[in-house]
Amino acid sequence: MLKHILTSLTGGPVTEPAPAPADPALAELAGKLDKAAKARLGRSLSIREVDAGSCNGCELEIHALNNPIYDLERFGIRFVASPRHADVLLVTGPVAHNMREALVRTWDATPDPKWVVACGDCAVGGGLFTGGYACVGPVEEVLPVDLRIPGCPPRPVDLLAGLLALLETSAAT
Amino acid sequence: MYGEEPLFGLLNRIGTPVEGHRPWPRYRLGRDGWLRLIEELKGNAWSLLGLWGEVRAVHAAFREDFSGDVAVVSLDCPQGRFPSLSAVRPAANRLERAAHDLYGLTAERTTDPRPWLDHDSWGVRRPLSEQPAAPVPNPGPYTFLPVEGDGLHQIPVGPVHAGIIEPGHFRFTANGETVVRLEERLGYVHRGVEGLMQGRPVAEAAKLAARISGDATVAHSLAFARAVEAALGIAVPDRAVWLRALMAELERIANHLGDIGAICNDAAFAFMLAQTSQLRERVLRTADSCFGHRLMMDRVIPGGVAVDLPERGTGLLLDLVVELRRRFPPLVAIYDGKASLQDRTVTTGIVSAELVNRFGAGGHVGRASGRDQDARRSPGYAPYDELAFEVPVLTEGDVNARVWVRIREVEQSLSLIEQIVARLPAISRGLDHPSVPIEAGRGGEGMALVESFRGEIMTWVRLDGEGTVARCHPRDPSWFQWPLLEAAIGGNIVADFPLCNKSFNCSYAGHDL
Numbered sequence: 001m002l003k004h005i006l007t008s009l010t011g012g013p014v015t016e017p018a019p020a021p022a023d024p025a026l027a028e029l030a031g032k033l034d035k036a037a038k039a040r041l042g043r044s045l046s047i048r049e050v051d052a053g054s055c056n057g058c059e060l061e062i063h064a065l066n067n068p069i070y071d072l073e074r075f076g077i078r079f080v081a082s083p084r085h086a087d088v089l090l091v092t093g094p095v096a097h098n099m100r101e102a103l104v105r106t107w108d109a110t111p112d113p114k115w116v117v118a119c120g121d122c123a124v125g126g127g128l129f130t131g132g133y134a135c136v137g138p139v140e141e142v143l144p145v146d147l148r149i150p151g152c153p154p155r156p157v158d159l160l161a162g163l164l165a166l167l168e169t170s171a172a173t
Numbered sequence: 174m175y176g177e178e179p180l181f182g183l184l185n186r187i188g189t190p191v192e193g194h195r196p197w198p199r200y201r202l203g204r205d206g207w208l209r210l211i212e213e214l215k216g217n218a219w220s221l222l223g224l225w226g227e228v229r230a231v232h233a234a235f236r237e238d239f240s241g242d243v244a245v246v247s248l249d250c251p252q253g254r255f256p257s258l259s260a261v262r263p264a265a266n267r268l269e270r271a272a273h274d275l276y277g278l279t280a281e282r283t284t285d286p287r288p289w290l291d292h293d294s295w296g297v298r299r300p301l302s303e304q305p306a307a308p309v310p311n312p313g314p315y316t317f318l319p320v321e322g323d324g325l326h327q328i329p330v331g332p333v334h335a336g337i338i339e340p341g342h343f344r345f346t347a348n349g350e351t352v353v354r355l356e357e358r359l360g361y362v363h364r365g366v367e368g369l370m371q372g373r374p375v376a377e378a379a380k381l382a383a384r385i386s387g388d389a390t391v392a393h394s395l396a397f398a399r400a401v402e403a404a405l406g407i408a409v410p411d412r413a414v415w416l417r418a419l420m421a422e423l424e425r426i427a428n429h430l431g432d433i434g435a436i437c438n439d440a441a442f443a444f445m446l447a448q449t450s451q452l453r454e455r456v457l458r459t460a461d462s463c464f465g466h467r468l469m470m471d472r473v474i475p476g477g478v479a480v481d482l483p484e485r486g487t488g489l490l491l492d493l494v495v496e497l498r499r500r501f502p503p504l505v506a507i508y509d510g511k512a513s514l515q516d517r518t519v520t521t522g523i524v525s526a527e528l529v530n531r532f533g534a535g536g537h538v539g540r541a542s543g544r545d546q547d548a549r550r551s552p553g554y555a556p557y558d559e560l561a562f563e564v565p566v567l568t569e570g571d572v573n574a575r576v577w578v579r580i581r582e583v584e585q586s587l588s589l590i591e592q593i594v595a596r597l598p599a600i601s602r603g604l605d606h607p608s609v610p611i612e613a614g615r616g617g618e619g620m621a622l623v624e625s626f627r628g629e630i631m632t633w634v635r636l637d638g639e640g641t642v643a644r645c646h647p648r649d650p651s652w653f654q655w656p657l658l659e660a661a662i663g664g665n666i667v668a669d670f671p672l673c674n675k676s677f678n679c680s681y682a683g684h685d686l
Binding site: 001003004014049050051052053054055056057058059060061062063064066067068069079081082083093094096097098099100101102106127128129131132133134135152153155 | 290292294295296297300305332333335336337338339340360361362363364365368369377380381384385386387388390431444447448450451453454457467468470503507511680681682685
């Protein structure tokens with residue numbers, strides 16, 4: 001283990017440079033955040049992830065954001081355990097009816113100002129699950145959505161670019 | 174009576190074989206035959222492989238583990254009722270409750286009649302039955318099992334959990350720090366996969382199969398594809414068979430690496446997750462370079478595979494094997510040598526051999542408790558019959574044993590990748606990627622057993638005359654593992670639940686469908 005620590009100290013970081021904030025995301029967010037919200041957030045975002053019916057593919061890639069290669073925390077973005085500590089709800093899945101109430105209650109428990117990010121094709125547009133008896137459809141049918149990150153699942157760099165856009169927009173004065 | 178009657182012996186006596194069910198037979202039983210089967214199940218060790226409903230019929234699949242014989246039995250239930258298997262096969266209970274919630278089939282004399290997938294929020298009851306019913310007005314709360322005793326308190330957890338994980342509800346009853354009982358309530362991520370598959374062309378249903386459980390997307394796609402190919406009697410190109418195994422082994426390694434790190438992380442040993450998550454990322458990037466998708470979603474399709482391995486692919490894969498062989502063993506040595514970590518994993522969350530056998534639990538959960546079962550070996554499927562690999566089995570049944578089974582499986586899968594790359598057949602002349610078309614206009618019934626990283630997947634499919642899916646039931650291994658998690662945590666402290674849960678890593682989405 002000592003050897004691993006020494007290698008980490010001398011070998012330089014394995015973390016890769018950040019992607020540029022996603023342009024479509026920046027465009028989507030422009031004008032959505034008011035000054036007061038920006039002032040309160042600074043350059044830090046706390047995210048609560050909510051699986052509202054995902055196949056867990058999105059979760060796997062969101063997990064990858066925490067690995068040393070993508071290292072999300074270097075930007076001041078971190079995942080928190082409670083919606084009460086969160087600025088952002090990162091929602092995946094085509095909102096299963098069985099999860100709808102839990103999703104709304106999680107949103108209610110999140111303090112203002114708050115943003116909702118729809119992550120993955122299911123959360124953005126309902127995906128393959130549109131039209132069934134068991135799913136509501138896109139997240140925006142349940143909650144106001146501020147940012148959409150498509151993909152099945154989105155790659156970690158796409159997630160990173162989207163979240164950085166949120167951070168940039170919220171930090172710009 | 175000594176010994177047990179062979180599976181086919183009994184079924185030939187009490188049932189009528191149904192034509193066109195491949196590769197194993199299906200028998201139609203009468204009600205008397207079904208009751209006779211239940212009698213017989215009391216005294217034998219046949220494993221339940223699945224139980225699923227249909228409009229006015231119920232099906233169950235069994236395997237005689239010793240001989241490897243597999244059969245499906247069916248009972249017509251025009252009144253919507255069938256005698257429950259739950260008393261003789263407890264793993265059948267949740268499957269029967271699911272069949273009730275989706276098809277309105279009532280299991281008579283069941284051990285537990287409560288709803289399972291239906292949380293009274295769909296706006297309809299028994300949605301897949303002939304006559305869906307209006308929802309119950311003012312539904313009451315779900316009834317948890319009563320727990321009585323001095324000094325007990327309850328801890329409700331979920332459906333939204335603290336980490337980045339799927340939703341489910343856990344109701345702990347604890348005495349101080351010690352868990353007396355855990356009761357699970359699942360179904361929150363029910364997306365109606367089985368209903369959505371019905372009436373879809375095979376290619377569209379395959380996309381749904383790929384999204385049953387994202388972490389096992391290759392295995393579920395493979396199970397669906399093989400069931401369809403069995404139903405239609407299609408032989409896929411050799412190269413596709415080997416590429417499928419390649420993807421399946423990459424998926425197995427990626428998941429085990431992620432989980433080994435995550436288990437250690439739940440014991441507050443974050444170093445391991447930081448290391449294994451880098452290795453996992455390395456596997457996913459290789460998968461991306463070779464097959465164009467990090468999780469290899471939609472790459473296994475009925476008829477073959479959707480993409481061929483690029484020319485540089487074999488080199489990338491061999492580099493990956495070399496790198497993992499260099500970087501993984503030192504981490505295993507650290508896992509094995511850290512007393513504080515071993516203190517958390519050894520003797521934690523023990524599942525008895527008797528329970529894994531009674532529930533027919535597969536994967537690392539079964540193999541860590543002595544159940545020597547792997548679908549790649551028995552019943553077995555190509556190309557594994559031509560490959561050399563061992564199936565690691567331990568008997569301690571604790572978190573540590575489940576970690577070690579996964580470690581050994583990573584090593585075996587690395588060897589399998591090497592063997593597959595060395596023997597990959599060339600692409601057949603005239604194909605631009607290794608697959609054969611699925612012709613519309615033919616029907617049939619097929620079934621497949623495929624070993625995912627989590628355990629054995631059983632997929633059953635019926636294609637109608639137009640070649641669309643009439644009924645498909647994909648049974649994730651989690652169905653038979655979730656109930657054992659309730660047993661594993663008993664007598665442990667609440668703080669060890671994350672460790673136990675992660676060492677199982679059951680799929681919520683795969684179970685809830």
